Amino acid sequence: GxxxxxxxxxxxxQEGDSAVIKCTYSDSAxxxxxxxxxxxxxxxxxxxxxRSNVGEKxxxxxxxxxxxxxxxxxxxxxxxxxxxxxxxxxxxxxxxxQNFVFGPGTRLSVLP
Amino acid sequence: GAVVSQHPSxxxxxxxxxxxxxxxSLDFQATTMFWYRQFxxxxxxxxxxxxxxxxxxxxxxxxxxxxxxxxxxxxxxTLTVTSAHPxxxxxxxxxxxxxxxYEQYFGPGTRLTVT
Numbered sequence: 001g002x003x004x005x006x007x008x009x010x011x012x013x014q015e016g017d018s019a020v021i022k023c024t025y026s027d028s029a030x031x032x033x034x035x036x037x038x039x040x041x042x043x044x045x046x047x048x049x050x051r052s053n054v055g056e057k058x059x060x061x062x063x064x065x066x067x068x069x070x071x072x073x074x075x076x077x078x079x080x081x082x083x084x085x086x087x088x089x090x091x092x093x094x095x096x097x098q099n100f101v102f103g104p105g106t107r108l109s110v111l112p
Numbered sequence: 113g114a115v116v117s118q119h120p121s122x123x124x125x126x127x128x129x130x131x132x133x134x135x136x137s138l139d140f141q142a143t144t145m146f147w148y149r150q151f152x153x154x155x156x157x158x159x160x161x162x163x164x165x166x167x168x169x170x171x172x173x174x175x176x177x178x179x180x181x182x183x184x185x186x187x188x189x190t191l192t193v194t195s196a197h198p199x200x201x202x203x204x205x206x207x208x209x210x211x212x213x214y215e216q217y218f219g220p221g222t223r224l225t226v227t
Contacts, residue, residue: 032214043205043218044156051214089155098144098209100216102155 002027004092006103013080014111021106023090024072032093033066033073034100037086044089048075080110115139116208118219125196125226132192133222135206141186142208146216147179150203162189196226 003026013019025033031052036044050057050064050073057064061080066073077084087107091100115138125131135145144163148156160176162168162183170176180192189208193200203223207216 034215036218041203041221041223043220045218046215049215093214098214098216099146099158099161101158104155 002030002092002094002101004090004101004103006090006106008106009104010107010109012109012111015080015082017080019075019077019080019084019108019110021075021088021090021108022072023074023092023103024070025092025101026071027092027095028068028071029095030092031096033064034091035062035064035075036089036091036102038089038105039086047088077108080108082110082112084108085110114215114217116142116206116217116219118206118222120222121220122223123225125224127197127226128195130192130194131196131224132190133204133206133224135189135191135208135219137187137208137217140208140210142189143186143211144209145183145189146207146209147181147189147191148205148207150205150221152203156205159191193224196224198226200224201226 006023034049037047038044048062050066061078063076087105089105090103117136119134147159150156159174160168160170164186168181183189205221206219209216
């Protein structure tokens with residue numbers, strides 16, 4: 001089955017710096033890769049996603065890159081702000097279906 | 113749009129009792145609903161997938177007789193934790209998606225504490 005790894009598990013950056021979180025997946029049939037932000041006790045919120053036919057996608061300060069050959073994708077947050085502090089989860093679709101496998105998460109702390 | 117609600121937001125029950133959690137899609141018809149469990153400081157683990165009008169598909173290791181899922185309509189799915197034990201204490205989150213779409217819309221979660 002699909003296995004999603006995520007690194008680092010914790011990340012601290014100074015406000016204004018960039019943050020990068022990386023994920024790898026094992027199922028070559030996976031074709032949808034969302035990123036979720038979760039604050040303590042709250043629901044996961046989709047912040048950006050990418051499909052397998054695209055190599056990069058950007059939405060303001062957030063970007064995601066996908067390397068299908070290497071089976072890895074990354075989240076990039078620029079000009080970080082304290083409100084970006086949260087746990088971020090990557091996920092990969094199982095084959096061509098709607099089920100997701102989530103990575104273990106990255107706790108991002110943006111220090112003022 | 114694409115709002116998913118859950119009820120209750122938190123519940124405390126005694127060991128051996130059953131608890132029902134509701135998941136509703138408020139402004140769209142959800143052909144598929146997903147139930148996840150999240151332990152403290154851990155990731156979301158898929159428990160089961162349900163499609164309206166059919167039996168749920170459970171992930172390996174999830175007891176279908178303990179976690180009863182009903183998806184009776186396109187806007188409502190329920191998860192019943194039967195004979196709950198302290199180890200079932202967790203954050204239960206549902207999500208919903210539209211037919212043919214990958215994106216899942218998450219509910220706010222239900223924190224279950226079994227004493």
